[in-house]
Amino acid sequence: MASTIISKDKFQFTDTIREHLAFGIVLTCLFLFLTSAYTKIEEHDRFMNGLLKVAFISHYAWLISWTVPVAEIVVSLFLIIPKTHKWGLYGFIGLMMVFTIYIGSMLLWSEKLPCHCNLLIEKLSWGEHVVFNLAFVGLAAFALWLIKNNQYKSLIKQNDKY
Amino acid sequence: MTNIKKLASGLLVAVLAFGFSAFKNTEKTDQTKLAPFYYGLDATDDVYRIITGSPVFEECTPGAPKDCVLISPTTDFGPDLDANEEAQLSPAEESSPEAYYFN
Incomplete structure (x- = not known):
């Protein structure tokens, strides 16, 4: 019985590893969103021209072309400030899900697919883009789980003191 | 930390x-x-044709077997590319993979 418990513990992350792993994921998400926002602002005309070609959002192209990079910067700020990492990750997952739904709907219904991606990933096809987005959603969800688990553990430790 | x-x-x-x-x-x-030469893939016969002026990469339409736009940094290969010329060139930086330029 004792040996079973020991071998189970071997596969568990220590608190420090959990914290570092979650923080590494937060920094990766931050880098992705900031490069993406920078590209969208730097090449704003190209980004807006792409949106204008999409039938069901062309009327709001100007609004969307500014809202998306601003939202990415706001989420990035949450990801920079340590106390708001959790909210930053929630925002990251939410925005990535919106982008994924947009790409999915474009793949299903749009005849022409404009390309106005982040410079890091603009060589990806639209199908690969969906997989890339979902992988990052999974990564951010994993980081959230690690953060919540750490908070839960420290709560138990605090209660044990009393 | x-x-x-x-x-x-x-x-x-x-x-x-x-x-x-x-x-x-x-x-x-x-x-x-460097004023390069751009060649776009034509959907009618899968041949790369010269693009006059700057390419509009948003025009790339998926469903092709090859890259949308090829770039020749210095050499002008004329109006069309043959297979040998095509093999020498690489896709333009903003080109979409597997897409047509001319429809």
Whole structure:
């Protein structure tokens, strides 16, 4: 019985590893969103021209072309400030899900697919883009789980003191 | 890891992200100065044809077996590319994979 418990513990992350792993994921998400926002602002005309070609959002192209990079910067700020990492990750997952739904709907219904991606990933096809987005959603969800688990553990430790 | 260290690391990554993006854009500007020749894939016969003026990459329509736009930095291969010429060229930086330029 004792040996079973020991071998189970071997596969568990220590608190420090959990914290570092979650923080590494937060920094990766931050880098992705900031490069993406920078590209969208730097090449704003190209980004807006792409949106204008999409039938069901062309009327709001100007609004969307500014809202998306601003939202990415706001989420990035949450990801920079340590106390708001959790909210930053929630925002990251939410925005990535919106982008994924947009790409999915474009793949299903749009005849022409404009390309106005982040410079890091603009060589990806639209199908690969969906997989890339979902992988990052999974990564951010994993980081959230690690953060919540750490908070839960420290709560138990605090209660044990009393 | 203290919150100050985390904040500093976050700011460092932010600076790196902006620096990295700025560096890539400078490269693009240099390429434009060389006045390259662009060839777009024609859907009618899968042949690359010269694009007059600057290519509009948003025109790339998926469903092709090859890249949308090829770039020749200095050499003018004429109006169409044959298989040998096509093999010498690489896709333009903003080209979409597996897409047609002319429909």
